[in-house]
Amino acid sequence: MSAEMLLEIRGLSKSYSGVRVLNSVSLSVRKGSVTGLIGENGAGKSTLIKCINGVTRPDAGEILFAGETLRRTTIESALRRGIVTIPQEFNLANEMTVRENIFLGHELKHGGVFLNHSAMRKRTAELLERLESRISPDAEVSTLSIAEKQIVEIARALNRACRLLIMDEPSTVLNPPEVENLFRIMRAMRGDGISIIYVSHKLNEVKTVCDTVAVLRDGEFVCEKPTAELTARDMASLMVGRELSRIFPPKPAPPAEDAPPALELDGVTLEKLVHHASLKLHRGEILGLAGLGGSGRTELAEAVYGIRKTVSGRILVNGREVRIHSPAQAVASGIAYLTEDRQSSGIIQTFPLAWNCSLISLRKYCLASFIRKKKENAAAEEYIRRFRIKTNSGATPIGELSGGNQQKGAIAKSLDHSPEIFIFDEPTRGIDIKSRGDIYSFIGELARRGMACLIISSDLEEVIGLCRKVAVMRGGTVAGILEDEHVNEKEIMYLATGVK
Amino acid sequence: MNRNQTTLRKQRAWTDILNESKPFLALAALLLVCIISNEHFRSPQNLINITRQVSYTGIVALGMTFVIIAGGIDLSIGSLLALAGVSGIMLMGKIADPAAAVLAAFAATLAIGILGGVVNGAIITLGKVPSFIATLGTLSIYRSLSLYMADAGTVSSSNDMFRALGSADFLGLPLPAWVFFGLAVVFGVILRQTSLGRHICATGANAKAAEYAAIKTGTVRFITYAIAGLTAGVSAFLFSTRLNSISSTDAGLSYELDAIAAAIIGGTAMNGGRGSIAGTVAGVFILGIISNALDMWGAPVNLQGLVKGSIIIIAVLIQRQKNA
Ligand SMILES: Nc1ncnc2c1ncn2[C@@H]1O[C@H](COP(=O)(O)OP(=O)(O)OP(=O)(O)O)[C@@H](O)[C@H]1O
Numbered sequence: 001m002s003a004e005m006l007l008e009i010r011g012l013s014k015s016y017s018g019v020r021v022l023n024s025v026s027l028s029v030r031k032g033s034v035t036g037l038i039g040e041n042g043a044g045k046s047t048l049i050k051c052i053n054g055v056t057r058p059d060a061g062e063i064l065f066a067g068e069t070l071r072r073t074t075i076e077s078a079l080r081r082g083i084v085t086i087p088q089e090f091n092l093a094n095e096m097t098v099r100e101n102i103f104l105g106h107e108l109k110h111g112g113v114f115l116n117h118s119a120m121r122k123r124t125a126e127l128l129e130r131l132e133s134r135i136s137p138d139a140e141v142s143t144l145s146i147a148e149k150q151i152v153e154i155a156r157a158l159n160r161a162c163r164l165l166i167m168d169e170p171s172t173v174l175n176p177p178e179v180e181n182l183f184r185i186m187r188a189m190r191g192d193g194i195s196i197i198y199v200s201h202k203l204n205e206v207k208t209v210c211d212t213v214a215v216l217r218d219g220e221f222v223c224e225k226p227t228a229e230l231t232a233r234d235m236a237s238l239m240v241g242r243e244l245s246r247i248f249p250p251k252p253a254p255p256a257e258d259a260p261p262a263l264e265l266d267g268v269t270l271e272k273l274v275h276h277a278s279l280k281l282h283r284g285e286i287l288g289l290a291g292l293g294g295s296g297r298t299e300l301a302e303a304v305y306g307i308r309k310t311v312s313g314r315i316l317v318n319g320r321e322v323r324i325h326s327p328a329q330a331v332a333s334g335i336a337y338l339t340e341d342r343q344s345s346g347i348i349q350t351f352p353l354a355w356n357c358s359l360i361s362l363r364k365y366c367l368a369s370f371i372r373k374k375k376e377n378a379a380a381e382e383y384i385r386r387f388r389i390k391t392n393s394g395a396t397p398i399g400e401l402s403g404g405n406q407q408k409g410a411i412a413k414s415l416d417h418s419p420e421i422f423i424f425d426e427p428t429r430g431i432d433i434k435s436r437g438d439i440y441s442f443i444g445e446l447a448r449r450g451m452a453c454l455i456i457s458s459d460l461e462e463v464i465g466l467c468r469k470v471a472v473m474r475g476g477t478v479a480g481i482l483e484d485e486h487v488n489e490k491e492i493m494y495l496a497t498g499v500k
Numbered sequence: 501m502n503r504n505q506t507t508l509r510k511q512r513a514w515t516d517i518l519n520e521s522k523p524f525l526a527l528a529a530l531l532l533v534c535i536i537s538n539e540h541f542r543s544p545q546n547l548i549n550i551t552r553q554v555s556y557t558g559i560v561a562l563g564m565t566f567v568i569i570a571g572g573i574d575l576s577i578g579s580l581l582a583l584a585g586v587s588g589i590m591l592m593g594k595i596a597d598p599a600a601a602v603l604a605a606f607a608a609t610l611a612i613g614i615l616g617g618v619v620n621g622a623i624i625t626l627g628k629v630p631s632f633i634a635t636l637g638t639l640s641i642y643r644s645l646s647l648y649m650a651d652a653g654t655v656s657s658s659n660d661m662f663r664a665l666g667s668a669d670f671l672g673l674p675l676p677a678w679v680f681f682g683l684a685v686v687f688g689v690i691l692r693q694t695s696l697g698r699h700i701c702a703t704g705a706n707a708k709a710a711e712y713a714a715i716k717t718g719t720v721r722f723i724t725y726a727i728a729g730l731t732a733g734v735s736a737f738l739f740s741t742r743l744n745s746i747s748s749t750d751a752g753l754s755y756e757l758d759a760i761a762a763a764i765i766g767g768t769a770m771n772g773g774r775g776s777i778a779g780t781v782a783g784v785f786i787l788g789i790i791s792n793a794l795d796m797w798g799a800p801v802n803l804q805g806l807v808k809g810s811i812i813i814i815a816v817l818i819q820r821q822k823n824a
């Protein structure tokens with residue numbers, strides 16, 4: 001092993017119940033470098049990471065870290081060696097505070113016995129400040145948004161003494177400024193000699209921040225190349241094994257002026273976070289809803305879906321005012337909502353994929369409240385085919401699928417009751433570039449058939465590519481609406497931040 | 501690829517079957533050991549006796565299984581059994597016509613059972629009190645009410661029809677066993693084949709995701725407590741016909757523990773989301789056979805609790821292993 005390598009993996013293989021997930025993978029990571037790790041959903045990226053950080057054991061192969069062969073790695077022994085991970089699925093104790101989570105397992109103590117709360121709070125505040133976040137160290141994690149939870153996971157990793165930082169899709173829900181800041185921190189760490197493995201489906205980010213890129217395809221190592229030699233397009237074709245055509249469908253024409261909107265929000269105000277938000281969403285329209293973290297996008301969507309109480313303002317569906325107090329009522333009014341927080345509210349991990357797909361629409365498969373399982377399974381198989389969900393059957397517990405494939409299941413679940421109005425909150429979170437194309441064209445098709453779509457996304461490229469019209473929120477209200485050629489990064493960010 | 505997939509599916513099915521059949525394998529092994537080692541145990545009369553004895557707790561365990569799968573617990577079930585039984589027999593004494601009296605007692609026992617369950621459900625879902633606390637409270641309340649009504653004694657019936665029901669049997673099996681098996685089939689079908697069953701599992705597995713998926717989780721949990729109350733009522737009626745009386749102090753005592761234990765031994769996840777009725781039935785028989793066999797072998801009565809407790813802990817350890 002050459003002295004400049006921190007990590008060398010040779011011939012690593014791993015199977016889950018007889019299925020090869022990693023097949024003789026080799027990879028090396030240089031000291032003080034950022035290695036991008038890319039591959040389609042289910043290619044084995046997270047599994048490779050879990051083999052390195054001791055979450056699971058490989059079946060065969062060798063891992064050398066700082067010149068030493070790692071054997072029987074456990075989570076603790078990996079941490080002790082300085083292998084720190086930001087996992088794809090968060091590992092936070094929801095009922096505890098941000099500070100408690102950040103110091104979980106290595107609390108600071110007075111004289112080795114009593115917890116030193118003030119030191120931990122101070123350190124937490126410093127970490128959060130470094131991440132330019134306004135989260136309170138004493139906030140309970142369950143009250144945080146998904147982007148905030150992501151920041152807490154990052155802060156927790158930064159709080160560890162580390163030689164190798166592994167980041168499994170840390171940026172999926174972050175906004176452009178937050179991503180910029182994250183990259184600044186990563187570059188500083190690299191300058192200190194720390195190595196980073198960075199997993200992302202946002203290939204432009206990989207291009208920006210990584211020194212080399214390693215590609216996995218179907219559990220096989222494809223290649224590792226200097227980023228300078230590759231364009232984002234090249235990376236996509238290496239992942240997929242062929243050229244990719246454009247991924248966004250043509251934008252639908254503007255709706256007829258006289259039709260009443262499918263969904264109209266008129267001065268909707270919540271107790272906190274949202275004030276006098278108004279917007280109109282027409283049938284067949286794909287409306288973007290952009291804004292920074294904390295601008296109230298998700299809260300507004302949750303109010304429409306009956307999860308949050310409105311204080312004042314009206315919600316109209318097809319021109320008629322509705323009062324929605326629960327998701328059940330929202331669904332009855334033809335509204336679907338795909339939550340941003342897949343893990344806690346989007347899917348039921350222990351349920352088979354097929355049961356997740358029919359979770360909302362179960363009645364459709366019932367005859368006098370008896371479930372017709374054949375029909376239910378057939379519907380799941382259809383989604384597996386259409387969204388290319390990588391699994392061996394609809395009977396697999398959804399928690400055993402890769403992150404991106406779980407997300408596809410969550411989309412299927414929300415679509416299956418044939419809503420008229422669909423609010424997507426971070427719809428393509430963790431989904432690879434090829435499947436993203438599938439999902440975009442599916443959304444386009446639904447819009448053509450008259451469904452009204454509202455797309456909440458921190459991924460500006462996605463908003464700009466999909467939507468002819470974008471509402472931008474700032475400080476809890478709709479700051480402005482952009483159309484046609486005004487839908488571009490500069491104008492969106494101007495409205496979102498209020499500064500040019 | 502396709503062939504690969506089918507063999508895969510088969511493999512998965514195999515490990516699933518093995519995991520799900522643990523309680524049945526344990527039951528079969530236990531039966532085998534007891535049958536070989538003790539001639540009294542294997543007498544048909546003893547086997548029928550075991551079946552009768554386990555039926556009373558078994559019926560209650562069915563309701564408990566629903567409650568636990570939906571993410572709750574019902575500690576009040578034994579007290580509720582006593583309250584329902586006492587109410588039934590007391591009402592019976594006030595009605596002259598014997599047939600009408602038995603019918604009225606039956607209706608009253610069931611009604612009190614359901615009412616008790618509804619009260620539990622209301623406290624837990626409307627009052628948002630954790631189920632452990634709420635039913636710990638009603639455990640005390642229901643027992644106290646039945647003690648008060650019966651003056652801390654035993655209420656008996658003098659109705660011959662009622663007594664006759666207690667020794668009724670068909671095709672060699674006593675009535676409670678038929679009711680137990682019949683209800684087990686119904687509960688099993690509800691859990692596996694109907695939307696209510698699916699919603700019970702979803703509520704226990706991830707209440708927030710279920711709520712977001714338009715499932716009325718409060719209603720679902722409420723229903724499970726009402727059903728548990730119903731099973732307490734059914735069991736109370738059968739139990740009091742057997743003895744032709746019911747003791748307000750002893751009836752249903754620690755039934756909640758046996759019911760919880762049976763469900764857990766049968767593979768129901770303690771924190772909800774997963775479980776099976778067939779497993780619970782196996783669990784009920786495992787507990788019943790062990791206590792019967794210990795009697796047969798002449799083990800000290802006071803040590804039976806030790807054995808039962810150890811079995812429960814071992815069952816949970818095995819479950820834990822599967823989840824890891
Ligand atoms: N615990 C598990 N049990 C069974 N199969 C698993 C398990 N974990 C992962 N797999 C399978 O391993 C394969 C690779 O999954 P992995 O999570 O490594 O993919 P990934 O490259 O991280 O994908 P994504 O981009 O979607 O996160 C998937 O097909 C998945 O179904």
Ligand SMILES: [Mg+2]
Binds near residue numbers: 045402403
């Ligand atoms: Mg992954």
